[in-house]
Every structure is written in structure tokens, then in C-alpha cells.
Amino acid sequence: MNVVLNLIWVLFGGIMIAIEYAISSILMMLTIVGIPFGLQTLKLAALALWPFGAEIRNESWPSGCLAGVMNIVWWFLGGFAIALTHLGWGLLFCITIVGIPFGLQHFKLMKLALLPFGKSVD
Numbered sequence: 001m002n003v004v005l006n007l008i009w010v011l012f013g014g015i016m017i018a019i020e021y022a023i024s025s026i027l028m029m030l031t032i033v034g035i036p037f038g039l040q041t042l043k044l045a046a047l048a049l050w051p052f053g054a055e056i057r058n059e060s061w062p063s064g065c066l067a068g069v070m071n072i073v074w075w076f077l078g079g080f081a082i083a084l085t086h087l088g089w090g091l092l093f094c095i096t097i098v099g100i101p102f103g104l105q106h107f108k109l110m111k112l113a114l115l116p117f118g119k120s121v122d
Contacts, residue, residue, distance in 0.1 A: 001103060002052040002053035004045060004075045005049050005052040005101060005102075006051070006052045006053070006084050008102075009050075009051060009052065009105065010049065011104060014049060014050075014051070015047060015049070015083035015096045017018045017045075017048040017109075018045045018048040019045075021042070021045035021048055022040075022041075022042070022045045022056075023038075023056070024041050025038040025045060026038070026061045027039035028041060028093060029055055033091075036117075037070075037074060040116040041075065041116075042118060043112065043119070043120075043121055044082075044109065044112060044113060044116065045046075046121055047108070047112060047121050048109060049069070051105040051108060051109065052101075054103065054108075054121055054122065055121070055122050056108065056111060056112050056120070056121055056122075057116050057119065057120050057121075057122055058119060058120075058121050059119060059120050066117075067117040067118035068117075068118075070117040071116070071117045071118070074116060074117065075114065076117070079113055079116070080114070082106055082109045082110075082113040083113040083114045085106070085107070086106045086110035086113055087107070087110050088111060089103070089106045090103040090104070090105075090106035090107045091103065093106060096109070
């Protein structure tokens with residue numbers, strides 16, 4: 001069932017979201033300072049391409065204090081806006097019964113978009 005839902009997701013917008021994240025990731029990685037943020041955006045792109053069946057997990061100890069600082073910087077530099085976009089799409093999809101699974105995936109993306117450092121996508 002996850003494969004069918006993922007294919008529907010990709011056909012009706014998931015590919016565009018993943019491409020947007022990938023392009024922004026490449027642009028962020030043009031500077032040395034932007035590389036960590038670009039890597040987190042690649043994480044979002046991977047989840048945006050194939051969200052059904054994927055889980056977001058907290059990474060173990062090595063991420064530590066630096067992840068917290070990077071999450072704060074990320075939040076102010078655009079993570080909050082990305083999360084609001086996914087919140088809006090999630091609410092819009094949840095209006096209909098058919099759209100609820102897709103809305104829940106946007107909520108999953110929102111959770112990762114808010115604080116991506118210290119998280120992994122499995």
C-alpha cells in the first residue's frame with residue numbers, strides 16, 4: 001500500500017517538492033557555511049520524494065549541543081516558513097477523507113522542517 005500511496009504522492013506534487021528542496025540544497029552548498037544546511041535540505045528532499053513508510057528518528061548523542069544551535073539558526077533562516085507551508089498544505093489535504101493520508105505526510109515533513117538537525121530519516 002505504501003508503494004501505491006508514494007506513487008500517487010510523486011505524481012501529484014511530491015516530485016516538485018523534492019526538486020525544490022534539492023535545488024535549494026545545491027544553492028546552499030555553494031558556500032562552506034551553507035553545507036550543513038544543504039545536507040539537512042537533502043534530508044527533506046529524500047522524505048518529500050518517498051514519504052510513506054519513512055520514519056523520522058532522533059539521532060544518538062554525537063549531534064549534541066551543536067545540533068541545538070544549528071536548529072535555532074535554521075529555524076530563523078527559513079525552517080519556520082517551510083514548516084508553515086507544510087502545515088497549510090497538510091490542513092488543506094485533511095479537509096477531505098481521501099486527502100488525509102497526504103495531509104499526514106505534510107505534517108511529517110513539517111516536523112522535520114522545524115528542527116532537522118539531530119534527526120535521521122529511515
